[in-house]
Amino acid sequence: xxxxxxxxxxxxxxxxxxxQVTLNRPEQMNAINAKCRxxxxxxxxxxxxxxxxxxxxxxxxxxxxxxxxxxxxxxxDEDVIDSVESRWWGDFRVALANTxxxxxxxxxxxxxxxxWLLIQMCDLCIAAEHATFGITEARxxxxxxxxxxxxxxxxxxxxxxxxxxxxxxxxxxAHEIGFVNHVVPGPEVLPRAIAMAEKIxxxxxxxxxxxxxxxxxxxxxxxxxxxxxxxHLFEKVYLSEDAxxxxxxxxxxxxxxxxxx
Numbered sequence: 007x008x009x010x011x012x013x014x015x016x017x018x019x020x021x022x023x024x025x026q027v028t029l030n031r032p033e034q035m036n037a038i039n040a041k042c043r044x045x046x047x048x049x050x051x052x053x054x055x056x057x058x059x060x061x062x063x064x065x066x067x068x069x070x071x072x073x074x075x076x077x078x079x080x081x082x083d084e085d086v087i088d089s090v091e092s093r094w095w096g097d098f099r100v101a102l103a104n105t106x107x108x109x110x111x112x113x114x115x116x117x118x119x120x121x122w123l124l125i126q127m128c129d130l131c132i133a134a135e136h137a138t139f140g141i142t143e144a145r146x147x148x149x150x151x152x153x154x155x156x157x158x159x160x161x162x163x164x165x166x167x168x169x170x171x172x173x174x175x176x177x178x179x180a181h182e183i184g185f186v187n188h189v190v191p192g193p194e195v196l197p198r199a200i201a202m203a204e205k206i207x208x209x210x211x212x213x214x215x216x217x218x219x220x221x222x223x224x225x226x227x228x229x230x231x232x233x234x235x236x237x238h239l240f241e242k243v244y245l246s247e248d249a250x251x252x253x254x255x256x257x258x259x260x261x262x263x264x265x266x267x
Contacts, residue, residue, distance in 0.1 A: 015042035017067070018049055023060040023207040024200060025053050032068030037076035038120050043098045050101035057266065060211055061203035062105065064128065065112035065196055071137065074119025077146070095123065095152065102127045106215055108206050112199035113137045114192065118174070123152050126159070129218060131185065132199040133177040134192040139185065140174035158225040160184045210252055211266040212243045 017028040027049055029036035038046075053062050066072055075095075102109065102124075111125040113133040118140045125131055125139075133139075143150045156165045164183040168175070180186040190198050206214060216239050223239065224232045243249060247265050255262035 013045045013049075015039070016045050016049065020059065021200065022204075023058065024203040025049075025056075025059045025062045026196075026200070027062065027064045029064070029066040029072055031076075032066075032070070034076060034078075035070035035073035035116065036066040036068070036121070037073045037078075038124075039076040042076075043095070047097045047101045050098075050105055053107070054101075054105045060107060060207035060214070062107065062109045063112050063196070063199045063203050064109065064124065065199070066114050068115070070115040070121075071111070071113045071117040072121030072124060073116060074121050074123075074142070095120065099123075099127060099152065106218075107211075108203070108214060108218055110199045110203055112195045113139075113177070113186070114195050116174075118142045119148070119150075123150075125185075126152070126156065129221075130187050130202065131180075132188050132190060132195055132202065133180060133186045134195045135177055135189055136192055137177040137180075138174045139177070139180045140172065141168045142172045142174070144170065144172040155225070210243075210248045210262070210264050212246050212248055213240075216240050216243050 013030075015029070015031055017026075017030045019026045019028075027046070029038070029042065031037060031039075031042065050062075053059055108130065109128040110130045110132065111128040113125060113131060114137065115134065116138050117125055118138075119142050122139055122141050141150050141153060150169060153165070153169060156168075160183040167173075175183075177186060177189045181189050188198065219239055220236050223235055227235065247267055248262070251262050251264065
């Protein structure tokens with residue numbers, strides 16, 4: 007089951023080199039149940055393997071982005087009785103982390119708990135002015151083991167407040183602490199995210215992939231080790247056909263024809 011399949015919980019649309027995925031359970035505030043988790047995992051893997059797609063945008067139908075895991079879905083409870091909740095999110099998180107290509111969250115409304123996790127796992131975020139964000143697990147006795155990367159994404163004390171209080175924050179506050187790239191009026195969220203995705207898709211794909219990896223690599227090692235690792239990361243970029251095509255197209259005043267090799 008891939009991107010061409012009929013999905014029960016999500017809508018999938020390819021816009022040339024950009025894939026748009028819409029969480030489509032508006033009556034349930036796009037809460038993620040086991041079926042939705044599995045369908046997202048399949049689509050993320052298919053996106054990874056499709057060389058014609060260079061960026062992904064994920065958004066929600068209706069007034070919410072996602073209220074998180076569907077606590078009314080018995081499978082959620084059954085799956086976490088004897089383990090941490092990260093096992094329930096496991097395949098989904100791995101699939102999204104391993105696409106190797108840029109992903110953008112277009113946050114059209116409320117984004118709590120697993121909804122926050124989904125945005126956190128994306129590389130970039132555009133949010134509606136009215137959107138609200140929260141890590142609400144402390145209110146229902148659940149956990150957020152997946153929040154570790156947040157400490158290198160946003161301010162430490164902001165993370166502490168979010169986790170301990172479980173209170174929601176505005177899109178503007180999420181922007182202030184560095185979790186959101188841009189805050190725009192509601193109707194502009196998806197067009198702005200698509201435009202950003204198209205801009206990224208027009209760039210040299212090998213450079214984009216390496217640059218994305220560089221950012222995450224830099225959070226895991228010190229400066230000197232990071233610089234050495236980055237040299238290695240970009241070696242194949244400099245040696246590629248695209249590295250010759252880019253300057254050639256610039257000289258010839260035309261659009262580059264990227265081969266991704």
